[in-house]
Amino acid sequence: MKREFDFLVIGTGVAGLTFAIKVAGHGKVAVVSKSQLAHTNTALAQGGIAAVIYKPDNFEKHIEDTYIAGDRFSRKEVVRIVVEEAPERIQELINWGTQFDKNQTGQYDLAREGGHSEKRILHHKDNTGWEIQRTLIDRVKTHPNITIFEKHFAVELITQHHLGKEVRRSDNDIDCFGAYILNLENSTVDTFLAKKTMIATGGSGNLYQTTTNPLIATGDGVAMVYRAKGIVENMEFVQFHPTSLYNPTERPSFLITEAMRGFGAILRNQQGEEFMNKYDPRGCLAPRDIVARAIDHELKVTGDDFVYLDCRHLDEFALKDHFPNIATKCLSLGIDIAKDLIPVVPAAHYQCGGVKVDLNGETHIHHLYASGEVASTGLHGANRLASNSLSEAVVFSHRAALHAISCFKEQPICNSIPEWNFEGTTLPEEMVLITQNYKETQMIMSNYVGIVRSNLRLERALNRLEIIFNETDTLYKKSTLSQQLCELRNLINVGYLIIKSAKNRKESLGLHYNIDYPPVKESK
Numbered sequence: 026m027k028r029e030f031d032f033l034v035i036g037t038g039v040a041g042l043t044f045a046i047k048v049a050g051h052g053k054v055a056v057v058s059k060s061q062l063a064h065t066n067t068a069l070a071q072g073g074i075a076a077v078i079y080k081p082d083n084f085e086k087h088i089e090d091t092y093i094a095g096d097r098f099s100r101k102e103v104v105r106i107v108v109e110e111a112p113e114r115i116q117e118l119i120n121w122g123t124q125f126d127k128n129q130t131g132q133y134d135l136a137r138e139g140g141h142s143e144k145r146i147l148h149h150k151d152n153t154g155w156e157i158q159r160t161l162i163d164r165v166k167t168h169p170n171i172t173i174f175e176k177h178f179a180v181e182l183i184t185q186h187h188l189g190k191e192v193r194r195s196d197n198d199i200d201c202f203g204a205y206i207l208n209l210e211n212s213t214v215d216t217f218l219a220k221k222t223m224i225a226t227g228g229s230g231n232l233y234q235t236t237t238n239p240l241i242a243t244g245d246g247v248a249m250v251y252r253a254k255g256i257v258e259n260m261e262f263v264q265f266h267p268t269s270l271y272n273p274t275e276r277p278s279f280l281i282t283e284a285m286r287g288f289g290a291i292l293r294n295q296q297g298e299e300f301m302n303k304y305d306p307r308g309c310l311a312p313r314d315i316v317a318r319a320i321d322h323e324l325k326v327t328g329d330d331f332v333y334l335d336c337r338h339l340d341e342f343a344l345k346d347h348f349p350n351i352a353t354k355c356l357s358l359g360i361d362i363a364k365d366l367i368p369v370v371p372a373a374h375y376q377c378g379g380v381k382v383d384l385n386g387e388t389h390i391h392h393l394y395a396s397g398e399v400a401s402t403g404l405h406g407a408n409r410l411a412s413n414s415l416s417e418a419v420v421f422s423h424r425a426a427l428h429a430i431s432c433f434k435e436q437p438i439c440n441s442i443p444e445w446n447f448e449g450t451t452l453p454e455e456m457v458l459i460t461q462n463y464k465e466t467q468m469i470m471s472n473y474v475g476i477v478r479s480n481l482r483l484e485r486a487l488n489r490l491e492i493i494f495n496e497t498d499t500l501y502k503k504s505t506l507s508q509q510l511c512e513l514r515n516l517i518n519v520g521y522l523i524i525k526s527a528k529n530r531k532e533s534l535g536l537h538y539n540i541d542y543p544p545v546k547e548s549k
Contacts (some may be wrong), residue, residue: 026233027215027216027440027442027444028055028216028217028218029053029218030054030172030203030219030220031221032044032045032049032055032219032221032222032223032433033052033054033055033217033219034055034056034057034223034225035057035204035222035224035225035226035246036055036057036065036226036227036397036399037057037062037064037065037162038068038225038227039067039157039161039422040067040165040223040225040399040400040422041056041223042162043161043396043418043419043426044225044396044425045168045223046168047426048108049168049170050170050227051117051433052170052220056165056173056174056178057179057204058173058174059176059177059178059241060175060176062090062166062173062175064241065158065239065241066227066238066239067070067154067157067397067415068155068168069237069239071152071153071154071284071350072146072148072284072412072455073125073136073146073147073149073153073412073415074110074111074115074146074153074157074412075412076108076112076115076145076416077145079110079135082145084108084109084144085145086142086143087141087543089142091104091108091404092179092405092407093140093232093312093366094312094313094345094408094410095138095409095410095535096406096407096534096535097406098407098535099403099405100403100404102384103403106182106420107402107420108416109196110423111416111419111420115147115416115419118160120239121160121164122164123149123157123160125147125156127151133147135147136287138287138310139283139286139287139310139316140312140313141310141411141412146283146287150495151282151351154415156359157415170465175463176210177208177209178207178245178508178511179205179226179246180206180207180249180506180511181200181205181249182203182249182250182252183216183218183252183442184253184254185199185207187202187442188443198388199253199255201222201390202439203217203394203439204217204219204249205217205445212505212507214444216504218439218442220438221394221429221433222392222394222428223390223394223395223422223425224246224366224380224395224396224399224419225246225248225422226245226247226399227241227246227398227445228244228376229244229247229376229515229516230242230372230375231473231516232373232523233467233470233519234414234468234471235276235278235370235373235471236277236373237266237279237280237374238374243512243519244516245381245512245515246395247260247376247379247515247519248518248519250390250395251513254390255380255389255393256381256389257378257379257381258379258381258486258526259526260519260523260526261526261529261536262374262377262378262405262408262535263373263375263376263474264317264376264536265313265475266280266283266313266321266371266372266374266375267292267313267317267369267371268280268281268334268371269281269370269371270283270358270367270368270371271330271368271369272368272518275507276327278370279354280372280388281369282348282351283313285348285351286310287310288347289338290334290336290339291335292309292332292334292335293333293334293335294323294327294329294332294333295329296327299475300332303319304316312408312411313408313409313411314408318477320332320369321475331369332368333366335367336362336367336503337363337364344363345362371476375398375399375409375414376399377401377405377407377536379395379398379400379401380399381400381401382394382395382401382402385425385427385428386400386425392436394425396421396425397417397421398418400421400482405417406538407534407536410454427530447505451504451505452504456509458496459497459509459510460509462496462497462513463494463516466520469490470486470520473485473486474523474527475540476538478537478538478539479539479541480539483524483527483528483539485523486520487524487525487528490521493517494517497513497517498514501514532544
């Protein structure tokens with residue numbers, strides 16, 4: 026079935042829904058989720074959203090903090106744009122109904138996280154992302170121009186390559202006409218045609234065995250754009266959150282927000298030693314790449330499986346009032362966060378590279394935009410500063426919406442796109458072929474392309490992943506589509522991009538730490 030829209034939005038986190046709301050007043054919008062509207066990385070964001078709100082904070086401080094955290098690899102122009110435009114975009118969220126915590130004087134109760142020189146994190150308890158997600162879902166569901174497609178999986182972007190003949194003039198002249206979308210309830214593939222398409226599919230944390238990301242974070246957007254011959258960059262910069270709750274039976278890992286360290290919690294090894302000052306003068310408030318490597322080193326030296334986060338010295342009422350969900354989760358495992366040490370371990374958390382976009386959020390492929398974690402705007406550089414991601418998403422989705430609105434009427438719907446071809450495909454004989462390759466991919470990435478890397482590990486990872494790629498590609502070509510098969514294919518594509526980017530980076534920079542290229546001195 027062919028469906029026609031002015032705007033197609035793939036992904037329903039803060040980036041996708043913000044864009045959808047802004048363009049909906051100008052045309053028909055399709056919002057596609059492979060799960061449900063609320064099942065996103067945004068909804069799991071605990072810490073908050075960063076912006077300059079009160080003095081003595083100012084734009085220059087936030088810009089410098091972002092640039093330092095990114096190992097001075099960020100694009101200065103982009104950093105300034107996001108920092109200076111974030112307050113207005115956040116005020117828009119507030120006007121739409123988002124509620125951030127205030128103190129007794131009525132001012133916003135700003136928090137501080139690692140890498141920030143001032144308190145500038147707006148938050149709603151320890152479930153800020155869900156509060157923003159709730160607000161956006163309420164608006165999307167009530168807008169007459171928005172049609173929601175839950176349990177619909179974007180399989181491929183539609184470009185000239187699907188017209189049956191070569192019509193593009195070069196790799197610099199590719200158009201996006203929409204996407205092929207798999208209906209997960211009846212296994213049919215519909216052709217969604219659109220004048221403008223927004224990719225907001227989030228990250229790829231499930232490449233790793235331990236991740237804070239929901240199970241849907243399988244790198245779908247990056248893989249689709251890569252296969253469509255778009256530009257993907259800086260994929261070697263995978264951020265591991267230093268503190269996920271150590272609970273080996275649970276996946277994804279439960280996040281212990283960095284805001285707890287901003288609140289005063291201390292990292293200790295199992296010998297009770299406060300170890301972070303050995304690695305950085307900022308101690309527990311150093312940027313995430315430094316803290317994650319420090320914990321990784323402590324675990325390798327001691328042979329332990331986890332370190333501790335210590336909140337026992339903090340005011341019990343204030344602690345549990347600020348972090349009620351963390352307190353409840355830990356208590357379910359017999360841990361009282363005010364009286365007991367919290368076992369924590371690093372986990373794959375955020376993809377700092379991604380689909381390259383310009384200042385309007387448009388990709389190398391015409392009429393295709395990207396925003397949120399899937400996009401590489403240049404803000405994060407080699408390492409994301411805590412709580413900058415939500416700010417980036419609302420700023421770039423706003424910019425993309427303005428650009429798309431200004432020119433979508435000039436772009437006709439391409440009606441010559443063929444329907445998806447199922448000819449010659451059958452149901453996979455054994456699902457174990459998919460699930461086993463999925464596990465092997467995660468094992469390869471976790472063992473060889475994690476927090477600390479080497480040339481030998483990267484070479485082994487590439488060789489082993491190539492075997493799995495060939496097996497999966499053969500299976501894909503002869504099998505009917507399923508979510509599991511498509512996700513595996515996407516994860517392998519993204520894993521390949523991370524490994525290739527890491528091999529090409531002949532230095533240690535930010536999140537990419539290669540023992541064969543030790544830094545002259547610790548960054549920052």
